[in-house]
Amino acid sequence: MTLDLVPLWAGILALAVFMYVLLDGFDLGVGILFPFAPDDACRDLMMNSVAPIWDGNETWLVLGGIALLAAFPLAFAVILPAVYFPILFMLVGLTFRGVAFEFRHLTHQRHWDHAFHWGSVVATLAQGVVLGTYVQGIPVTGRVYAGGSFDWVTPFALLTGVGLIAGYALIGACWLVMKTEGELQAWARGRARTFTFGVAAFIALVSIWTPLVEPQIHARWFTWPNLLWLSPVPIITLALFAWLLRALKSGNDAAPFLAALGLFAMCYLGLGISIIPMIVPYSINFWAAASSGKSQTFLMVGTLFLLPIIVMYTGWSYWVFRGKVKAGAGYH
Amino acid sequence: MSLDAVFLSRLQFFWVVALHILLPAFTVGLASYIAVLEGLHFTTGRAVYLRLSKFWLKVFAVSFGMGVVSGIVMPFQFGTNWSRFSDATADIVGPLMAYEGLTAFFLEAGFLGVLLFGRARVPPWMHFAAAVMVASGTLFSTFWILVVNSWMQTPMGHSIVDGRFFPDDWFAVIFNPSFPYRFAHTVTGFYITTALVVAGVAAYHLRAGRFREEGATMLKMAFGLLTILVPLQMGLGDLHGLNTREHQPAKIAAIEANWDTQGRMPLLLFALPDEHAQRNSFEIGIPVLGSIILTHDADGVVQGLKEWKAQDRPPVAIPFFAFRVMVGAGATMLALVFCSWWVWWRGELAAARWFLKLCEVAAPLGFVAVVAGWITTEVGRQPWVVYGMLRTRDAVTPSLDGGDVVVSLVVYVVAYLAIFGSGGYFLGRLFGAGPLDKPAVSGPQPKGTAARPLSGAAADAN
Numbered sequence: 001m002t003l004d005l006v007p008l009w010a011g012i013l014a015l016a017v018f019m020y021v022l023l024d025g026f027d028l029g030v031g032i033l034f035p036f037a038p039d040d041a042c043r044d045l046m047m048n049s050v051a052p053i054w055d056g057n058e059t060w061l062v063l064g065g066i067a068l069l070a071a072f073p074l075a076f077a078v079i080l081p082a083v084y085f086p087i088l089f090m091l092v093g094l095t096f097r098g099v100a101f102e103f104r105h106l107t108h109q110r111h112w113d114h115a116f117h118w119g120s121v122v123a124t125l126a127q128g129v130v131l132g133t134y135v136q137g138i139p140v141t142g143r144v145y146a147g148g149s150f151d152w153v154t155p156f157a158l159l160t161g162v163g164l165i166a167g168y169a170l171i172g173a174c175w176l177v178m179k180t181e182g183e184l185q186a187w188a189r190g191r192a193r194t195f196t197f198g199v200a201a202f203i204a205l206v207s208i209w210t211p212l213v214e215p216q217i218h219a220r221w222f223t224w225p226n227l228l229w230l231s232p233v234p235i236i237t238l239a240l241f242a243w244l245l246r247a248l249k250s251g252n253d254a255a256p257f258l259a260a261l262g263l264f265a266m267c268y269l270g271l272g273i274s275i276i277p278m279i280v281p282y283s284i285n286f287w288a289a290a291s292s293g294k295s296q297t298f299l300m301v302g303t304l305f306l307l308p309i310i311v312m313y314t315g316w317s318y319w320v321f322r323g324k325v326k327a328g329a330g331y332h
Numbered sequence: 333m334s335l336d337a338v339f340l341s342r343l344q345f346f347w348v349v350a351l352h353i354l355l356p357a358f359t360v361g362l363a364s365y366i367a368v369l370e371g372l373h374f375t376t377g378r379a380v381y382l383r384l385s386k387f388w389l390k391v392f393a394v395s396f397g398m399g400v401v402s403g404i405v406m407p408f409q410f411g412t413n414w415s416r417f418s419d420a421t422a423d424i425v426g427p428l429m430a431y432e433g434l435t436a437f438f439l440e441a442g443f444l445g446v447l448l449f450g451r452a453r454v455p456p457w458m459h460f461a462a463a464v465m466v467a468s469g470t471l472f473s474t475f476w477i478l479v480v481n482s483w484m485q486t487p488m489g490h491s492i493v494d495g496r497f498f499p500d501d502w503f504a505v506i507f508n509p510s511f512p513y514r515f516a517h518t519v520t521g522f523y524i525t526t527a528l529v530v531a532g533v534a535a536y537h538l539r540a541g542r543f544r545e546e547g548a549t550m551l552k553m554a555f556g557l558l559t560i561l562v563p564l565q566m567g568l569g570d571l572h573g574l575n576t577r578e579h580q581p582a583k584i585a586a587i588e589a590n591w592d593t594q595g596r597m598p599l600l601l602f603a604l605p606d607e608h609a610q611r612n613s614f615e616i617g618i619p620v621l622g623s624i625i626l627t628h629d630a631d632g633v634v635q636g637l638k639e640w641k642a643q644d645r646p647p648v649a650i651p652f653f654a655f656r657v658m659v660g661a662g663a664t665m666l667a668l669v670f671c672s673w674w675v676w677w678r679g680e681l682a683a684a685r686w687f688l689k690l691c692e693v694a695a696p697l698g699f700v701a702v703v704a705g706w707i708t709t710e711v712g713r714q715p716w717v718v719y720g721m722l723r724t725r726d727a728v729t730p731s732l733d734g735g736d737v738v739v740s741l742v743v744y745v746v747a748y749l750a751i752f753g754s755g756g757y758f759l760g761r762l763f764g765a766g767p768l769d770k771p772a773v774s775g776p777q778p779k780g781t782a783a784r785p786l787s788g789a790a791a792d793a794n
Contacts (some may be wrong), residue, residue, distance in 0.1 A: 055400055059441045063433045066406050073422030079420075080411025081729045087412050088500040088740045091405045092747045099751050100400035102394045106758045143419055145729075181598030211552060219612040225791045257571050293425045294499050298426035320453050 005296040009071040010286050012303060018065050018268055020060035020160060022171070024262060029052045029172020031097050031120025032165060033191060041327060043113070049179040049325045051101055056314055058094065070299050074143060074289040075279045081145040082138045086126040086152055093123030099265055103193040121165065132157030135271070137281045156209060163202030170195035171264065174257040175320065177248075185253075192256055193248050200241055203267065206210030207234075210274065217274045230273060233332050237266045252268070335734020338725045341413040344741045348405050350703060351748050355399030358701040360405045360474055360519070361526025363391050363467040363555075367448075370463040374456055375642070382543050385463075387546075387767035388530075393448050400441075400754045402748070413737070417717055417727035421497050423507055424490055427481050435479060436473035441748040471519070478518055482511035484718050485709065486579045491723065509579050512707075513572040520704065524665065524700025527554040527561070532695025535688035537766050546767045548682040549628050551691075555672040555681065562669045566662065570625070576712075577626055580719060580784070582644070583712035585637045586651040588622055592636040597622035601656075605648040610638060644716045661701035669693050 027050040037043050050057075069076040093150060097119030104112040133152040140146055173195060176188035211218035223228055240262045247255035276283045291295065364387050373381035405430060410418045419427075443465040451459055491498045497506055534550035536541045577584045583592075591601045591611050598617035606613045623632040637645050668690060675684045682688075716785025717724045 005697045009678050011423065052449045055397075055444055056438070056441035058400070058404065059433065062404055062437055063430070064405060066430045066433050068428065069407065069410065069422050069562060070426030073426055076411050076422065076426075077419035080408065081415050081731045084412045084729075084732065084736060084740070088743060092743060093407060094404060095401040095747060099397055099755065102397040103754055103758055106394075106761065143622070145415070145731045149731060149733070183648050198439060210357040250503055291426060295387050295423040295427050298499065298502055302431055306434040306438075310434065310442070313442045314438065317445050319445055320450050 005300055006071075006286050006290050006301065009067075009290070009296055012307070013064065013067045013071060014268075014272065016060055016064040017049050018062050018265070020057070021268065022055070022264055023057035023060060025168045026050075026171045026175040026257075027057055028097075028120045029168035029170065030175065031116050031172075032124060032169045033172055033176070033188075034117045034120070036184055036191070042187070044327070045099065045117070045180055045184055045325050045327060046176060047104065049176065052321050053318060056317060058098070061094075069298055071291055072279050072286065072289040073291050074284060077136065077143070078145045079138060079285065081149075082147055083130045083133055083152055084132070084149050086129045090123045090126035090130070091231065093119040093121070095119070097123065098200060105327065118167075123191050124168050125161040128183055129157045131164065131271075132160030134216070134281060135160070135274070137214070138283075140280060141282050150229070156213065159202070159209070160206060163199070165207060166195050166198040167264065167267075170199050171257070171260045174244075178254050178257045179269030179325055186248050189248055189256075192260075193245070195249070196241065196244055196248040199263065203237070203263075208268070214274075214282070220274055223292055233266060233270055233273070237263065239269075240266065269317050335738055336732045337737050338728045340734055340737035341728050341732070342724065344413065344737060344744060345409055347741070347748065348402065348409065348744055349447075350706075351622065351752055352402040352406065352700055353400065353702060353706060355706070356470070356474065357522050357525045357699060358529060359392060359396050359399050359523040360470040361524075362388060362395070362529075363463075363470045365526055365530065366392060367463040367467040368553075370460045374460045380549055383767045384546055391656050391762050392537050394755060394758055394762065396444065398751065399534075402751075405744075413729055413732065414717075414727050417722065417731040420495055420727070421484075421718060423496065423498050424483060427499075428476055428483070428506070429792065432476035432480075433474055435732050436469045436476065438469075439472065440469035442461065443469070451487055463756060473676070474519055474520065475515060478515045479508075479511055480507050481510050482514045485508040485713055487718050487721060497718070497721075502614045510572075510575055513568065513575045517565070517568045517572045517705075518702075520561055520568055521698065521702050524558060524561050524565060525702055527557045528665070528691075529560070529695050530554045530699045531691045532678055533684075535691035536763070537696075538682050539685060539688045539692070542765050544682070551682050555669070555676065558665070558669050558672070560639070562662070562665050566666065569659075569662070574628075575628065576709075579633045580712065581781070582637065582640050582646060583651065583709070585635055585639070586646045586712055587655045587708060588626070588634070588647055589633055590622070590636045590654045591599060591638055594636065595623060595631045595633045595641055596620045597626070597632075597634045599625060600652075605652060605653065607648055609646075609736075643715065646712050651708045651712040653727075654704045654711070658701045658704035658708060661697045664694065665697055665701075726790045 030046050030050050034043060034046060065076075068079075096115040097117075100112040100116035100119065129152055132154070136154060137155055138145065138147065139151075170192060173188045173192035177185055180188065204207065211221055220226060240259050244256055244259035246261070247259055256278060262296060275281055277287075279286050279289045353523055366385055369385035369388065371379045372378070372387060377684075410425075443462040446454060446459065446462040447466050450462065454462070483505055486643065487497070487511040489499060489501040489506075490506040491500055492498075530550050531554035534543075534547040534554065538547040538551070555683065568789060573584070588597070589600055589605045589612055590597060590727035596617045598618070599619040600612070600615050600619035603612040620630050623634060624630055626634050637648065672685055675681050675687045678684075680687070715723055715725070717727045
């Protein structure tokens, strides 16, 4: 009868969430690093480097959430209640850091510096906890979430929360290496190095922990011939770490950011491999969660037309603000 | 005491939407106003339009930022607190909201950076185009979210299978019976809200003898628009009311606190509805006028609340009073427009002090009307979340207990008080500074830095 759009929707959803993680990842990372910068002039530059684009970056979060609602409503209705409080903390964190962009320079007080930093930290921690809760699996009865509102309080979820803070801080530092120069750039390079080791430690921990805890994930990765087919994932990840450390040492401006993006991509791929075809681990797959063909088709027509246009003008907006951010110049 | 997750979730949704709606109510009109100012400056080259655009852009940056972050909260409420609603209606509501994201949010966000920070980086026509894109984005957003809201009020074009709603005809879903009226009424209300704020700020400075050219320009533009829109809004409101009577008669009965089906119904100006006794314990009304307004016929019969079983009736007092607040605000605006004609005819639009004072006092009236109108229509929809088909109490997330929602509600209340309180304070300062060609920050530079922080509101002030 009609074309099965479920795999395509799964791809678009995966793309939207990944775009969000990358794009808001680096500007949340800038917020995480914010108070540790050498001085206030650096902090101004850090904020300015993301001020024109953060709003667009955060729009991918809305798209990810709504695409989930539109294409896989059962997953939306089951996952969000499971992470009721992490979502609350994420939203409140994002709210405080978002308004800080505008409020900060309108006052002499430090409140909004703190709001920017702590908002970023809390939002990131909450997103990491959502990730950890998701990977651990979400209990379902019928079409309803079957757990409690505090099931997310687990050592593993808190670990992924802290791990994501390190990850966003890394990508934020690499963004600053690319977008700034001089003292701030040198400082960012140092922080990027520190967080590279931090992120490596968290990736190793999570990679060992998950297969031990989740038999499905163990079976996915450690049975023959999967072991062979999937071996490029850890190998490429290791290569990216090596490239990242070398690029940070060699003084290349853009390469660390690209290498960090690559690391995120590999982690994301690893997660995808572990979970697929489940969208609510480990009980509801993409097809069981999907909305009706009529709904998916109606939205797909517009998405295929609009998404390329969105990518084009978002790219244009980045291009307008290309190059290094300069103190007090450029935006007049 | 047991805490009711349904009631608390409704309270939470009320709180986050009521505060959020203040921002689109203002920024939808302001984005269009800025696009017009940019267009006028682009075509005429007059400096006053540029000064005004730069000033209102600072205000826009602050209010739009607040609108974005408080808006992100909303779709997540659907999942966290109303997961049964999401599961039941996502096949309809999901694609519509996704279209809002695809057509509106990305358009706004993509061009906002260029509008706020890019004046020196792109050619003038491109900057003007960015202003038009942002303004279009706000209108597209209004379109889609009101499609969703209207479908919940007057659902059409779907079938129900196992308690879930599935689309049959998207055209019927989108252009459901109440949508055209709701969209026209809401957008007009948003434009009026902005025009009243613009007039109020102009009047404030003119009374103090500042910014004469800018002030006079703003007043003329504001009252030129209000002269058309306020009377138009009365007509649109009337049509919207007729539409509601046709599709949601119980809501009209609640708005009019009308218990018994009757012809020659009076228009109640004030009443104390008593839901237990099913009557008004006190009322003052004008005979027959209710039937004339609602049916355009003195003998027109209007259904009373007793036509519905008690569990199918909306609350009465809230829609009754909220509606009267909205209409009272509208009547006051109309009186203000009449005054403007008088002073304009006498050539004193920007000089008559009594009139300027009135404009200042009237500046927040649009917000009052928008929020009161929203409360009227949403409370009037109860006890349904999808009118006549899905009850609000069947829509809430089953795993939530009241204590969970108390915690989240308290967090939202505290966070929003801090954010909206600060935002209101900063906006007040920007209004008070006026269209100056220098930074709005007074006193010593913050934190002893040489480099000025460059956010949207400061970008053009440097």
